Amino acid sequence: MDGMELPAIRSTCAYCGVGCGVLLRPDGQGGALVTGDPDHPANFGRLCSKGSALGETLGLEGRLLRPRIGADDTDWDTALDLVATRFADTIAEHGPDSVAFYVSGQLLTEDYYVANKLMKGFIGSANIDTNSRLCMASTVAGQRRAFGTDTVPGTYEDLEEADLIVLVGSNLAWCHPVLHQRILAAQALRPEMKLVVVDPRRTVSCDGADLHLMLESGSDVALFNGLLNEIDRRGAADEAYLRHVTGAAEAFGAAAEADLSVTGLAPEDLAAFYDLWIGTKKVVTIFSQGVNQSSSGSDKVNAILNCHLATGRIGTPGCGPFSVTGQPNAMGGREVGGLANMLACHLDIENPDHRGAVRDFWSAPRMPEAQGAKAVEMFRRVATGEIKALWIIHTNPAVSMPDADAVRDAIAGCDFTVVSDVTARNDTAQLADVLLPAAAWGEKDGTVTNSDRTISRQRAVLPPPGEALPDWQILAEVARRMGWAEAFDYSGPSEIFREFAALSGIAASFGKDFDISALSDLSDTGYRNLAPVRWPVSAARQGGRFFGDGRFFHPGGKARMLPLAYRPPAARTAPRYPFRFNTGRIRDQWHTMTRTALAPRLSAHLPEPFLEIHPEDARRLGIGARDLVSVRSPQGGAILRARITDAVKPGDVFAPIHWTAQTAPSGRIDALVPGITDPVSGQPESKAAVVAVEKFDAGWHAFAMTSGALDLSCEYWAVARTEAGARAEMAGRDAPADWEAEARRIFGLSGGVVQSVEDRAAGLTRLAFHEGGRLRAAIFVSREPSALMRDYLATLPGAEAIDVLTGRTPADRPDPGPILCSCFGVGVNTILRAIEEGAALTVEQVGEVLQAGTNCGSCRPEIAALIAASARREAAE
Ligand SMILES: Nc1nc2c(c(=O)[nH]1)N[C@H]1C(S)=C(S)[C@@H](COP(=O)(O)OP(=O)(O)OC[C@H]3O[C@@H](n4cnc5c(=O)[nH]c(N)nc54)[C@H](O)[C@@H]3O)O[C@H]1N2
Ligand SMILES: Nc1nc2c(c(=O)[nH]1)N[C@H]1C(S)=C(S)[C@@H](COP(=O)(O)OP(=O)(O)OC[C@H]3O[C@@H](n4cnc5c(=O)[nH]c(N)nc54)[C@H](O)[C@@H]3O)O[C@H]1N2
Ligand code: SF4
Ligand SMILES: [Mo]
Numbered sequence: 001m002d003g004m005e006l007p008a009i010r011s012t013c014a015y016c017g018v019g020c021g022v023l024l025r026p027d028g029q030g031g032a033l034v035t036g037d038p039d040h041p042a043n044f045g046r047l048c049s050k051g052s053a054l055g056e057t058l059g060l061e062g063r064l065l066r067p068r069i070g071a072d073d074t075d076w077d078t079a080l081d082l083v084a085t086r087f088a089d090t091i092a093e094h095g096p097d098s099v100a101f102y103v104s105g106q107l108l109t110e111d112y113y114v115a116n117k118l119m120k121g122f123i124g125s126a127n128i129d130t131n132s133r134l135c136m137a138s139t140v141a142g143q144r145r146a147f148g149t150d151t152v153p154g155t156y157e158d159l160e161e162a163d164l165i166v167l168v169g170s171n172l173a174w175c176h177p178v179l180h181q182r183i184l185a186a187q188a189l190r191p192e193m194k195l196v197v198v199d200p201r202r203t204v205s206c207d208g209a210d211l212h213l214m215l216e217s218g219s220d221v222a223l224f225n226g227l228l229n230e231i232d233r234r235g236a237a238d239e240a241y242l243r244h245v246t247g248a249a250e251a252f253g254a255a256a257e258a259d260l261s262v263t264g265l266a267p268e269d270l271a272a273f274y275d276l277w278i279g280t281k282k283v284v285t286i287f288s289q290g291v292n293q294s295s296s297g298s299d300k301v302n303a304i305l306n307c308h309l310a311t312g313r314i315g316t317p318g319c320g321p322f323s324v325t326g327q328p329n330a331m332g333g334r335e336v337g338g339l340a341n342m343l344a345c346h347l348d349i350e351n352p353d354h355r356g357a358v359r360d361f362w363s364a365p366r367m368p369e370a371q372g373a374k375a376v377e378m379f380r381r382v383a384t385g386e387i388k389a390l391w392i393i394h395t396n397p398a399v400s401m402p403d404a405d406a407v408r409d410a411i412a413g414c415d416f417t418v419v420s421d422v423t424a425r426n427d428t429a430q431l432a433d434v435l436l437p438a439a440a441w442g443e444k445d446g447t448v449t450n451s452d453r454t455i456s457r458q459r460a461v462l463p464p465p466g467e468a469l470p471d472w473q474i475l476a477e478v479a480r481r482m483g484w485a486e487a488f489d490y491s492g493p494s495e496i497f498r499e500f501a502a503l504s505g506i507a508a509s510f511g512k513d514f515d516i517s518a519l520s521d522l523s524d525t526g527y528r529n530l531a532p533v534r535w536p537v538s539a540a541r542q543g544g545r546f547f548g549d550g551r552f553f554h555p556g557g558k559a560r561m562l563p564l565a566y567r568p569p570a571a572r573t574a575p576r577y578p579f580r581f582n583t584g585r586i587r588d589q590w591h592t593m594t595r596t597a598l599a600p601r602l603s604a605h606l607p608e609p610f611l612e613i614h615p616e617d618a619r620r621l622g623i624g625a626r627d628l629v630s631v632r633s634p635q636g637g638a639i640l641r642a643r644i645t646d647a648v649k650p651g652d653v654f655a656p657i658h659w660t661a662q663t664a665p666s667g668r669i670d671a672l673v674p675g676i677t678d679p680v681s682g683q684p685e686s687k688a689a690v691v692a693v694e695k696f697d698a699g700w701h702a703f704a705m706t707s708g709a710l711d712l713s714c715e716y717w718a719v720a721r722t723e724a725g726a727r728a729e730m731a732g733r734d735a736p737a738d739w740e741a742e743a744r745r746i747f748g749l750s751g752g753v754v755q756s757v758e759d760r761a762a763g764l765t766r767l768a769f770h771e772g773g774r775l776r777a778a779i780f781v782s783r784e785p786s787a788l789m790r791d792y793l794a795t796l797p798g799a800e801a802i803d804v805l806t807g808r809t810p811a812d813r814p815d816p817g818p819i820l821c822s823c824f825g826v827g828v829n830t831i832l833r834a835i836e837e838g839a840a841l842t843v844e845q846v847g848e849v850l851q852a853g854t855n856c857g858s859c860r861p862e863i864a865a866l867i868a869a870s871a872r873r874e875a876a877e
Helices: 076-094 109-125 137-147 158-161 177-189 220-233 248-258 265-277 297-310 329-337 354-362 375-384 404-413 471-481 493-509 524-530 615-620 739-747 828-836 843-850 859-874
Strands: 009-012 021-026 034-035 100-102 128-130 162-170 194-198 212-213 282-288 320-323 389-393 416-422 434-437 446-449 454-458 577-583 611-612 628-632 636-646 652-656 689-695 702-707 716-721 726-732 753-759 764-771 774-782 819-821
Touching: 009 454, 076 100, 076 389, 076 416, 076 434, 076 471, 100 109, 100 375, 109 128, 109 329, 109 354, 109 446, 109 471, 109 493, 128 375, 137 297, 158 177, 158 282, 158 320, 162 265, 177 859, 194 265, 212 265, 220 248, 220 265, 220 297, 248 297, 282 297, 297 320, 329 446, 354 493, 375 404, 446 493, 493 739, 611 628, 615 636, 702 739, 739 764, 739 774, 819 828, 819 859, 828 843, 828 859, 843 859
Parallel strands: 100 128, 100 389, 162 194, 162 282, 194 212, 282 320, 389 416, 416 434, 577 652, 611 636
Antiparallel strands: 009 021, 021 034, 446 454, 577 689, 611 652, 628 636, 628 689, 702 726, 702 774, 716 726, 753 764, 764 774
């Protein structure tokens, strides 16, 4: 590859907490080629579909280039002066707790450190919280309760060395694909390695698993209490290790009371799981949002930790509980104390000695003595007017917070809202009084910490466009203008990092484990060249695992097992709201899509918001394939496409979280989720709302594709980027009187040649617009949802005039179907044909024949599932 001659710059992926290393080669045209870094210890060169497509998301489309006040562009001085003045005036009049920052686990450590220092040390309030409250808070609380510190004990190597991996509430194949691939690769070498999935829903992570426990939503505490009880009953506890643990007797006692019927699992499945877990020495239990996002999230975490502590399976090779982090710097944010209930470097806000030490170190004028408002409470205080000035940085709460309509209204009603983002095209930015342009991934420098405590550099390869500035600099500029010039007089991220590292040394003197003090005298060059390094990094120790030695961080040095009791999800199903509403992620989109939606190939996999519903429920409710459904909860409503599947249990429904007012306004699913939280962690129960589902009675449905833009305004629409332009699904109750006029409005077309097919009685209208001999746009309207070859049609805009209105592919061009392999654009139908014609019988052969699955490999579990389904069909025939 000739790209090899260009100097490659090492950085870290913008997305998930796996923290894959990437090589960036600027293409000289404002973009860069992105490949996996073969030397990075997280991924050794692998990338998933999202990481592989990073290069396609570096364009300037939609970027916010200048500060704005209201709708008007302004200069930095005016914007920063306004922010500083409004915050200072509000604090002077109403006290420090009348202002708040809501930040993000995607901020770099240096940005995060500065935000936290400004709020906790200088403004003097603890009202800084982060979207990590929606993500990792229950794990933080659970680990602190068990270990006396928020520390992941193990390393990624443990996932390869384990003989049993248990995934609890984790769709690892889609959400941490490179870790999933590392596990599958290890399993290929050691087929005796077993995989168990604990999830109320069947996901692609279940493919190839030895056991899938489709438990009742929220019943994990009962499941793991049952395991703890078996450990005790069978004498499988590690008595020697239990010398390092307190509370075991109480925990065993509570576990003995567990009622396992609430899990809904068959006794033989429970027995199989308990036999496997107890009978395998090297067990890693990986857990994620199915555990954390629950009103009993902290207890779920401790139920898992109890079992590992009781058996001493922690902190040794191939053993341990393993919380996989979501965002690229979820871990770094916890280290800098970005949550409202922590201080920097794992120090405790309520501890006067800790507070005093941080105050002295910062020369801070004032420090809060108590915790600040956690996310859900923070937005409630915004709604009541207690919080009057709010700064939102690097997150999109109008979409991602529970009770999202109320949160959106609270932000809109706040006296003064500042938003720092890279785009104005997000739901939250559109509510800002002041909008500040931030430098994006690829344009800024700093560090992130991944799931296994590895600190890696993100590096800039492109100049920030327009007037965009890195987040730390925007924060420091405001701090200086508020009168704290000296404390925020940073020359760059390396200076911030050194200060942070020095503070960790002070924390270590209080016996804290987060110690990177050996990096406190790193030179600028050393920072520039910093290679990935796992903390701690101190004179005393470097990296490694925690707790294998039985040394914990509670006073007295012991771990704690907790007596736990199952509590059902807080919202109860009832005749009005009979369904349990589960939510989560899809493979190729990242959260509110502000970056991933820019890459056409990432939208081709699942281009529309949907609701998974069991065939029995669908039949009972008269919902057919491709129908739209209206979903309602006591909080709000949504309209989604039905996907009828037995991947969910009867009575459960599932929807992905990614759609927004920009991409599908009726698909904002957090409008349905109540702001109910775990009493210990404050984390919302995002996976167990209750809803009613009915068929959405549309008078018309339409599919459209265009090489231009779309102006959509009907009751249901969802738009996705394509290579050719864009595609959209639409539906409404009353059809427009004149479809051609409406189509011209939607496509922004006045001229062009129109071709049409119309059958009024059947409610069918098809219109194609051609310009200069090429297809510009087309719309297919029908009364019922139609079976069109959408994935083929979406490729046509811009092509020489052809007859598109049949909605079918020409005989010589079979419909590829929805794109499964986004790297090579290979569709489901193409793969199925290869399987059914016998051209490919294994995932490897599909790769040989079609290339599918041979680059990032993120689609390999789905290809395997297609092969398995086809084999099942053949067996049945
Ligand atoms: N493609 C992609 N990857 C991502 C992200 C993304 O947006 N897109 N986001 C990143 C972030 S920030 C995060 S936090 C992670 C999240 O990663 P995951 O936690 O793996 O993802 P989710 O899909 O939110 O939820 C995981 C599973 O929890 C299950 N679940 C629901 N309720 C329960 C329950 O009561 N018990 C159990 N045991 N399981 C339950 C759901 O059915 C779902 O399959 O992903 C990261 N990676
Ligand atoms: N129902 C339900 N709700 C959920 C979840 C769920 O599973 N179910 N998951 C929750 C979880 S785990 C998470 S992590 C959240 C995620 O939810 P959010 O954090 O709200 O989602 P993102 O889309 O990642 O928002 C990031 C924003 O930062 C902007 N941005 C990108 N780069 C930069 C930068 O360099 N600087 C600045 N200042 N801005 C930048 C992006 O344009 C985008 O607007 O959602 C939570 N909400
Ligand atoms: S697994 Fe994918 S999204 Fe996560 S860091 Fe690696 S390449 Fe990025
Ligand atoms: Mo997250």
